[in-house]
Amino acid sequence: MVWIYALPTWLFFLIVLAVFVGLSTGGLLAYRRLVPPRDEVSHNDVAGPIVGTIGTILAVILSFLLIGNWQEYDSAGSVMAAEASSIADVYHAAEYFPAATRDALRSQCRVYVDELIADEWPAMRQGGRSNAAGQASLAILKTIAQYQPQTQAQQSLQQSVLGYVNQFQDNRRARLFANEQGIPIVFWAGNLFLAAVTIGFCYLFRVRNEKMHLLMTAALAAVIATLMVIIAEFDYPFRGDGQIPPWPLVNLQHRMADPSLD
Numbered sequence: 001m002v003w004i005y006a007l008p009t010w011l012f013f014l015i016v017l018a019v020f021v022g023l024s025t026g027g028l029l030a031y032r033r034l035v036p037p038r039d040e041v042s043h044n045d046v047a048g049p050i051v052g053t054i055g056t057i058l059a060v061i062l063s064f065l066l067i068g069n070w071q072e073y074d075s076a077g078s079v080m081a082a083e084a085s086s087i088a089d090v091y092h093a094a095e096y097f098p099a100a101t102r103d104a105l106r107s108q109c110r111v112y113v114d115e116l117i118a119d120e121w122p123a124m125r126q127g128g129r130s131n132a133a134g135q136a137s138l139a140i141l142k143t144i145a146q147y148q149p150q151t152q153a154q155q156s157l158q159q160s161v162l163g164y165v166n167q168f169q170d171n172r173r174a175r176l177f178a179n180e181q182g183i184p185i186v187f188w189a190g191n192l193f194l195a196a197v198t199i200g201f202c203y204l205f206r207v208r209n210e211k212m213h214l215l216m217t218a219a220l221a222a223v224i225a226t227l228m229v230i231i232a233e234f235d236y237p238f239r240g241d242g243q244i245p246p247w248p249l250v251n252l253q254h255r256m257a258d259p260s261l262d
Helices: 002-006 009-034 040-096 099-125 131-145 152-178 185-202 210-235 247-257
Strands: none
Touching: 009 185, 009 210, 040 099, 040 152, 040 185, 040 210, 040 247, 099 131, 099 247, 131 152, 185 210
């Protein structure tokens, strides 16, 4: 499903909506022309409970997918904010190192944040990542690991900053993984099948007013299509138009450039 993120959200929504509504209403017109009306009451009595059961199953599955995707989307945003916070901790803790180490750390933190915003975020929009950002994070780790503490206080400081570095690297890995792990194709296929069966059973209802029957069927198809588009757009939190913006990193970038903002 990753191909959908190459399209603007509005265009993808219109395409899905047109396909769902077009197929459902076209199928209904064909059904009404090919199958003559018989016993309307028995048709409605039989079709009602069946379509209700299938529709409930579909609604429950789509609801769980929507809620689960939103929770993962929100969690991905929290991971990104925690990553920015850990980088800020490294940047501020650098003040207590000797001048050479301090300047190196602060410069590397600025490079890392700049690479995330300018390179990695656009790459993640297409499902990629920035090798330059990865190298910048390793440079920060190398600077801390090679520092030779002279006192117990300096050793404690080194261990604390190593912890911050490990935290933002772990958060970066979690962020990248969240942008690679989506709903398996078998789930989409199953949901499309359930949607087709649900809409198909609506054909069995005998409604004398053809326009009203078409309107009800189109409305059901539009609702299902809308839910599926929302689920798809939230499936990968850093792709497409629904990409989580890097505001915590942008704010950190501004504070690094102007220390008076801290």
